[in-house]
Amino acid sequence: MKMSVIELIKLGQKYLKLWPEKPELAHYFADYKAVQASRFVCKYFPALAIFTVIMQLYIASGLVMGQGSVEAALAALPQALFYGLFLLTMPIQALVISGVKADKLLPPSLASWYRSGIEKAKQQGQTDGEQKFNRQALESISKLAVYKPRYIDLAKLLQITFYTASIQNQRDR
Template sequence: MNLSVVELIKLGQRYCKLWPEKAELARYFADYRAVQSARFVCRYFPALALFTVVMQLYFATGFFTGTGKINNALNALPQALVYGVFLLSIPVQALVILGVKADKFLPPSLASWYRNGLEKAKEQGSVNKLTELTVSKPKYIDLAQLLQLTFSSRN
């Protein structure tokens, strides 16, 4: 589908939130590692970007050596902002990549596994929660919803 960048970011956030945090999924799905990496990047990189900008400006002023001037910090500001913006763009890139992945159709082998899992979940009596899951052409977002539903019903 043709989605805008903002829609891809929102879909990536939804996919990241839906994917269960169960370590046993790492053996079966490569997406587990991608989602864990995206969660890490989204959690810590904004603070790292701010820290990087502040530290570059602090070291550029020279106040810690006793020869500091504000003009030094103003001269270093463009470079510090470039580094900060770069570090802030990494979580956005991760969410876009997750959004693109979430919008893709499952390969045939994984789609048949998905349908079998959907049938088992229906047998367990989770039918009212499964109305939003598709059967005909499932996508990775549907797989994440099924896994979330399966792991939430176990607890």
């Protein structure tokens, strides 16, 4: 499906929000590490870009050695802005790449695992009734049954199953 860059960024944000933060997923999905890295970049790189610009201007001005001048800082401004803008584009790149990944179809082996996971979740929800899953979770799972699942559908399935499992664990306590 053809999407604009803005749509890809929004899809990437949604994908990063949906993917559960469960370390055990790293053993089963290679995407877990990519999602964690993208989250890290989106969270810390804007501040790193500002810090980089400020530090480059501070060091270039000569204030560190006690001989500061505004002219020296202004001379270093283009280079500082270049590095700052480069670091600011990293989160955008991470979101675009995540959006592209979220829109890709699952490989056949993972798609069959996805379909069996949906069926198991439906069966578990129907046999346990209201105790295991609430109605919203069952409706969400039934909406996920797609002919050609994508990575964002996998993230939704994992989010729903981990959410309902955490609710069940809280009830059991």
